[in-house]
Structure formats: structure tokens, C-alpha cells
Amino acid sequence: MTVLTRRIGGVQLDIIVADIATLGVDAIVNAANTSLLGGGGVDGAIHRAAGPELVAECRMLHGCKTGDAKITKGYRLRAAHVIHTVGPVWNGGTIGEDDRLASCYRRAMELCGQHKLTSVAFPAISTGIYRFPADRAAEIAVRTTVEMLPAAPSVDRVVFCCFSEPSAELHAEALARHSGPCA
Helix, strand or coil, X not given: CEEEEEEECCEEEEEEECCHXXXXXXXXXXXXXXXXXXXXXXXXXXXXXXXXXXXXHHHHHCCCCECCEEEEECCCCCCCEEEEEECCCCCCCCCCHHXXXXXXXXXXXXXXXXXXXXXXXXXCCCCCCCCCCHHHHXXXXXXXXXXXXXXXXXXXXXEEEECCHHHHHHHHHHHHHHHCCCC
């Protein structure tokens, strides 16, 4: 279900409530753990849908640091690629969590630009078991992604794929603040 669509320049930004593992975009972003070998939540759903080939390729990447991102094939997913990024665990906001979360979105957009991807879908990184406050995370996600659009000129569609209506509403509010009037 699409909650909101906005355009910034030539880029369509959509906020939807859906299962990210089902989307037909060039890349879906995986809210991964540092091992990249699967886990719970979004990470587990993506790994299950992609099949065992994804784990095999992830083993070759030797993990990922918090705030960084790495790209793999999508295997059995509709998405051609998975961008794995490791969000920060929330510890009260005093040890750089905001910057590390912004880095997840920044690095994912850089990979989109480097691989000339045209569409990407993001989950609400770190807002599940990592306990990042959902309103703060939505603001960081939208602001950073909009700021990074020039770094990924091939991208013409960005999807913020939320797991719930309240998460989608927070992303919609943030997008309204960072995109100006509907275009």
C-alpha cells in the first residue's frame, strides 16, 4: 500500500507498507547484522526469500561494520541486488548513533550510484530489535537519502518500505519536511 509519493527533481520517492523482500526494484536494502549471514526481522526474511546462495556470497564479504554497506546479487528475490547495511544499536543517542544510521543510508546510496542502479528500497533501519527511536530514524533516513540523490544520478525511484502504518506515517512526515510541495 502506497502511503505517499513525492518527486524531487527526476526522482520519485514512495513510502509504502509492504514486505521489502517482495519488491521488484534494482536493490533492496537489508538491515543486516555485522556477520551478514542472516538473522531475525528484515534480515531473516530477505535471506529466506533469496535462498542459500545469498548466504554463500555473504560469507565471501567477511562481514560489515556498523554504518557501512556491501552489495550482493538478489538471487531468488525480485530485486536484482541486496545492499546489506548494519545499523547502530540505540544506546541513548550519546555514542554517535545518529551519524552511524545516516552513514547506512549514505553508503547505500553511494553503492546505488557506483552500480548505476535505478531503483532502491529501504527498510526502517535499526528501528526493530536495535531500538532506534522510530521518529528520529525516519527523519535521518529521509534527510540523508534526499541529500544523497546527487551522488546516485542513475536512481529515479526510492522506496521507503515500512513494516507498519505508524512507521510509514513518520516517514511521510519527514518526507513532507524535506521535499517541499507535492510535485
